[in-house]
Amino acid sequence: MNKPMILEVKDFSLGYTAANNELVSVLRNVSLDIEAGEAIGLVGESGCGKSTLALAMMAFLRSGSQVQNGQIRYHGSNLFEKTEKQLGKLRGGKIGLIPQNAGQSLTPTMKIHAQLAEALRLHSDLPRSTWHQRSLELLKQVRLPAPDAMLQRYPHQLSGGQQQRVAIAMALAGSPDLLVLDEPTTGLDVTTQAHILELLCNLRQELGMTMVFVSHDLGAVARISDRIAVMYAGEIIELGSCADVLRTPAHPYTRGLLNSIPRLDAEGLPPSLPGYPPKVGSVKQGCAFAPRCTHATEQCQQDAALVAENSHAVRCHRSGDLRRESASINVIQLPVKPTLEPLLNIEELQISYHKAGLLDQWRNIEPPVATVDEINLQLNKGETLALVGESGSGKSTIMKAISGIQAPRKGQIELGNEDLSIAVEKRSNQLKRNVQMIFQNPDASLNPRHTVCEILQQPLKLYFGLNHESCRQRAAELLELVRLAPHYLDRMPGQLSGGEKQRVAIARCFAGDPDLILCDEVTSALDVSVQAAVLKLLKELQQQKGVTYLFIAHDLAVVKAIADQVAVLYQGRLCQIGPVDEVFNGVHHPYTSALLNAVLAPDPEHQPKLSGDDASEQHPPAQGCAYQRRCPQADQTCSEQSPPWRNDGNNRIRCHHDLLELTLRNNSPELIEVANF
Amino acid sequence: MLKLILQRLGLAVFTLFTVCVLVFGVTEALPGDVCTAFLGRDAQGTRLENCRQQRNLDQPALQRFADWGTGVLQGDLGTSLKRDKSINDLVATRMRNTAVLGFGAAMIGIPLAIILGVMAALRRDKPADMMISGTSIFAMTIPEFVTATVLIFIFSIQLQWFPAVTTVRHNAPIADLIPNIILPMITLALVMMAHILRMIRSAMIDVMASDFVQMARLKGVPYWHIVFLHALPSAMLPAINIIALTIAWLLGGVVIIEQVFNYPGIGTLMIRAIYDRDLPLVQAIALILAAVYVLCNLLADLSSLALNPRLRTAR
Numbered sequence A: 001m002n003k004p005m006i007l008e009v010k011d012f013s014l015g016y017t018a019a020n021n022e023l024v025s026v027l028r029n030v031s032l033d034i035e036a037g038e039a040i041g042l043v044g045e046s047g048c049g050k051s052t053l054a055l056a057m058m059a060f061l062r063s064g065s066q067v068q069n070g071q072i073r074y075h076g077s078n079l080f081e082k083t084e085k086q087l088g089k090l091r092g093g094k095i096g097l098i099p100q101n102a103g104q105s106l107t108p109t110m111k112i113h114a115q116l117a118e119a120l121r122l123h124s125d126l127p128r129s130t131w132h133q134r135s136l137e138l139l140k141q142v143r144l145p146a147p148d149a150m151l152q153r154y155p156h157q158l159s160g161g162q163q164q165r166v167a168i169a170m171a172l173a174g175s176p177d178l179l180v181l182d183e184p185t186t187g188l189d190v191t192t193q194a195h196i197l198e199l200l201c202n203l204r205q206e207l208g209m210t211m212v213f214v215s216h217d218l219g220a221v222a223r224i225s226d227r228i229a230v231m232y233a234g235e236i237i238e239l240g241s242c243a244d245v246l247r248t249p250a251h252p253y254t255r256g257l258l259n260s261i262p263r264l265d266a267e268g269l270p271p272s273l274p275g276y277p278p279k280v281g282s283v284k285q286g287c288a289f290a291p292r293c294t295h296a297t298e299q300c301q302q303d304a305a306l307v308a309e310n311s312h313a314v315r316c317h318r319s320g321d322l323r324r325e326s327a328s329i330n331v332i333q334l335p336v337k338p339t340l341e342p343l344l345n346i347e348e349l350q351i352s353y354h355k356a357g358l359l360d361q362w363r364n365i366e367p368p369v370a371t372v373d374e375i376n377l378q379l380n381k382g383e384t385l386a387l388v389g390e391s392g393s394g395k396s397t398i399m400k401a402i403s404g405i406q407a408p409r410k411g412q413i414e415l416g417n418e419d420l421s422i423a424v425e426k427r428s429n430q431l432k433r434n435v436q437m438i439f440q441n442p443d444a445s446l447n448p449r450h451t452v453c454e455i456l457q458q459p460l461k462l463y464f465g466l467n468h469e470s471c472r473q474r475a476a477e478l479l480e481l482v483r484l485a486p487h488y489l490d491r492m493p494g495q496l497s498g499g500e501k502q503r504v505a506i507a508r509c510f511a512g513d514p515d516l517i518l519c520d521e522v523t524s525a526l527d528v529s530v531q532a533a534v535l536k537l538l539k540e541l542q543q544q545k546g547v548t549y550l551f552i553a554h555d556l557a558v559v560k561a562i563a564d565q566v567a568v569l570y571q572g573r574l575c576q577i578g579p580v581d582e583v584f585n586g587v588h589h590p591y592t593s594a595l596l597n598a599v600l601a602p603d604p605e606h607q608p609k610l611s612g613d614d615a616s617e618q619h620p621p622a623q624g625c626a627y628q629r630r631c632p633q634a635d636q637t638c639s640e641q642s643p644p645w646r647n648d649g650n651n652r653i654r655c656h657h658d659l660l661e662l663t664l665r666n667n668s669p670e671l672i673e674v675a676n677f
Numbered sequence B: 001m002l003k004l005i006l007q008r009l010g011l012a013v014f015t016l017f018t019v020c021v022l023v024f025g026v027t028e029a030l031p032g033d034v035c036t037a038f039l040g041r042d043a044q045g046t047r048l049e050n051c052r053q054q055r056n057l058d059q060p061a062l063q064r065f066a067d068w069g070t071g072v073l074q075g076d077l078g079t080s081l082k083r084d085k086s087i088n089d090l091v092a093t094r095m096r097n098t099a100v101l102g103f104g105a106a107m108i109g110i111p112l113a114i115i116l117g118v119m120a121a122l123r124r125d126k127p128a129d130m131m132i133s134g135t136s137i138f139a140m141t142i143p144e145f146v147t148a149t150v151l152i153f154i155f156s157i158q159l160q161w162f163p164a165v166t167t168v169r170h171n172a173p174i175a176d177l178i179p180n181i182i183l184p185m186i187t188l189a190l191v192m193m194a195h196i197l198r199m200i201r202s203a204m205i206d207v208m209a210s211d212f213v214q215m216a217r218l219k220g221v222p223y224w225h226i227v228f229l230h231a232l233p234s235a236m237l238p239a240i241n242i243i244a245l246t247i248a249w250l251l252g253g254v255v256i257i258e259q260v261f262n263y264p265g266i267g268t269l270m271i272r273a274i275y276d277r278d279l280p281l282v283q284a285i286a287l288i289l290a291a292v293y294v295l296c297n298l299l300a301d302l303s304s305l306a307l308n309p310r311l312r313t314a315r
Helices: A050-056 A084-090 A112-123 A128-141 A147-151 A160-173 A190-207 A218-224 A242-247 A252-259 A298-302 A319-324 A358-363 A395-403 A429-434 A452-464 A468-481 A486-490 A498-511 A528-545 A556-562 A580-585 A590-598 A636-640 A659-667 A669-676 B002-029 B034-042 B045-054 B061-073 B087-122 B127-141 B144-158 B174-208 B211-218 B223-261 B266-275 B279-307
Strands: A005-017 A023-035 A039-043 A065-074 A095-098 A178-182 A210-215 A227-232 A235-241 A307-309 A312-314 A342-351 A372-380 A384-388 A410-415 A435-438 A516-520 A548-552 A565-570 A573-579 A645-648 A651-654
Touching: A005 A050, A005 A210, A023 A050, A023 A065, A023 A210, A023 A235, A039 A050, A039 A218, A050 A065, A050 A178, A050 A210, A095 A160, A112 A128, A112 A147, A112 A160, A128 A147, A128 A160, A160 A190, A190 A218, A190 A590, A210 A218, A218 A242, A227 A242, A227 A252, A235 A242, A235 A252, A252 A528, A307 A319, A342 A395, A342 A548, A372 A395, A372 A548, A372 A573, A384 A395, A384 A556, A395 A435, A395 A516, A395 A548, A429 A435, A429 A452, A435 A498, A452 A468, A452 A486, A452 A498, A468 A486, A468 A498, A498 A528, A528 A556, A548 A556, A556 A580, A565 A580, A565 A590, A573 A580, A573 A590, B002 B061, B002 B279, B034 B045, B087 B127, B087 B174, B087 B223, B087 B266, B087 B279, B127 B174, B144 B174, B144 B223, B174 B223, B211 B223, B223 B266, B223 B279, B266 B279
Parallel strands: A039 A210, A039 A227, A095 A178, A178 A210, A384 A548, A384 A565, A435 A516, A516 A548
Antiparallel strands: A005 A023, A005 A065, A227 A235, A235 A312, A307 A312, A342 A372, A342 A410, A565 A573, A573 A651, A645 A651
16 A cells, blocks of 8 residues: 655754854754655744755755765665766756745746756757757646747746746756755745645646645645645654644644734734744754743653654654644734824825936837826824735835835825925934834844944934933833843844844834834744734734834735735725725725635645736736736726726725625626626 | 947947047146147247147147047047157057957956856865965066066076067068067966956856856756856856956056067057157047047946846846
8 A cells, every 4th residue: 555655764864064163953863754646845934944854855965064864765765875967867857846936046147948948958858859849838837828938038037926937847847756845935926826836736636746845834835735744943843644734733833833823714913932943953852842832841851752643743742632632722812992093194196116218208208107006095093004915016115105215206195294205315303203114124124233232222313312321221121112131232133033133123113203114024034933923012012102004014814913904906006995804804806805815824625716817017007907907807998997996884995896796706706697697 | 228238339439539538638738739849949939830830739729629539530540740650550550469469368368267267266265266366366466567577587588488579560460470479468368367367256156156056956957067057157247347447457558568578569659659749649549548448348338238138138
């Protein structure tokens, strides 16, 4: 009954030599057997060693790393005993890799056809004359439109989803039997992600490939894998079927991780995991998770037992008890009462990046359609408004206009009674203080050469003119506000973890005591367990200080957890706006339903519904509805006239179809067909 | 694409015009003029008047600039004072000689610099890299006339392989120049290599650490294919401007090296012209050198367009 093993990881440890010449283990005694044809998901948070393990399956070690013990056998033979030449034949051939960031993994100076031809030359027996034909077939196989034109392009001319598809086609060129996918959908839009996952599922069925799917996103893993291996601090701590691991997780870490994922169908904020993962190589004995574990006993400090029940293996002494305990999620409710006092008012905002050159002015060329147009938003004090939409939907552009970096072409932005449509250089200190921003990536937004104290002092000096002593005092208070101890004052950002850095960034933003805070994807660079803690912190601060958030996020579940109002944007135009519950649960604009349907949940049963395609557009259409080209329900009117606003209580939708029609189409498209007869 | 090229071309023309104005303006601002310089002590009375009339120096400056400018546009650089010959004739053969020298040096120096730079990058911090990098830093710090002198000492005086100074006339056929050209060519190549090599080395180290190179490895692309097909084109980008600047700088270096080897090129001619206060000739040579400079930068811009699809193709 046993299928042959395609890949066996046997007691595999891998380490690198640290600065003090000590060998630091990145992977510790990992064992994993992969059957031919199965899809296995490797999940865990950043630094847990999942990517290292995946690359080791291709016998690729980062420079400075070495195998400490154990082996990885592919079809029975140890990969690390093969010569460089044999490995070259395997890599990209029988073992294919789909990289995390296709945009950076495709050679920028080579056209797509050259890169595909290279793969065919190296890894197939096809004669040169058939390469072109085969390349076309491969591009069709990954569902790329207009493959002929695609071949003649450079990677930068493709959208993120297209680049990922090309990377998949390139892996398929070697007709692999094992496909290693290293975070293949991270960094893509929800809809694109859903389409890529769908493609991968289909390809697996068509070609019967074995897949190793590495991701931090349990939702994406659930979509594709038969089995899931959860990794923590370089070990596999739980291994079992997709349903077992996701439904009845038996390791406290897996539980905590699953609980910290915000979900569309849950109310309130998800609970976060306390503490931080151990530093690489710092765990010498006992269970690596014990310091963070609420179930830990003394035994856990000594060793970590591997408990297996049927095919569900868990590295935990307490898993037996945990299995019996029901896995209930205690969501955190932090009700914030928004006031009715209006704070931010945006009227008919239009923004364009296009600057008419002299030549264009002479030739009287029509400027291209504005990037962002007809934006009307009202925000009360103490409220949270989330802007959602795919990349290129104008979320960040609107934020740039509010922060004064990008001048609007038309329209009004007002904060209370003050005009915000002026450039940031012309704003008074008072106004600058009042509008603060938290950025996506704290690594880039904190100066790496300043201590935390210096970082926090700058706004204090600038806005309040505090002297050195009181500055330090105030900076310590700010750290307390974001739940960091005062000894962090003298640390450098490089010495902090991702979550701690983002806390410092939040503290800096609160240093100005602002009314309005612009949050640009503040949690998307963080691990889920840390994300939950940061979201909770933001909400608590809002409760405490009554600040208003304008929140950009691509994760709709995060939006659900934190926002009061949500505005759905497509190509710089509003599609739908209203209170979160009504927008998510009420009638949907076709684009809103496309977004919501593409959301993944860490549930093996959950299947995203795809509507339309994921083609990305460069420019909004000159007339009619912005979403006309991708909308499955678009008709003649949609391409000619601007759609009207339709109100369903506070839930406002901009669409030519009326509310009843939209409700029917969302719920059961087939009913419409019947009704039309 | 076309727009970009036209923009660059327009910029080049504008730069050249500015250079013309500057060159003319500077000679105009110098005390005295060609006649006082030429006549020396005799520069007074009717001789000066005659001389000035003869060379149209009694005309207003703007008029003379216009005349000179139209001449330049028509390819007529004017008349040399001292030699009383057309500057075009004087310059043509010397320009040819310098071009042969510079071109030869570039042909040896640039590919060698690229290859050595790549080698150094691939063997980073290993003995080969240390030797290449160390030598190139050393080469950078030595002035070219020292290198030239050392080369003359070794190859002309000790080994007696090549002549130490050029003895042929400026209008000798290229074949006659060959033995004379080798030492100056090596000197030039050595001096220009150092900068290019170091630039290529650092760019190559960056590119070899990039995601697409790692991916190429994981696609099973053989090592040397990765180096030359995937990595080098990207690594060349930052080096191109350095190459252009080095070639342009070479024009300055050429003056000294030609002087050391007594090579009949444009540099030697320029030194003589300055020595003789032959202002029209100096003016013409300055303009030519500026034109070559601008041309080099233009070529650099165009080749970065060719190498970088991001610049060349819209999204």
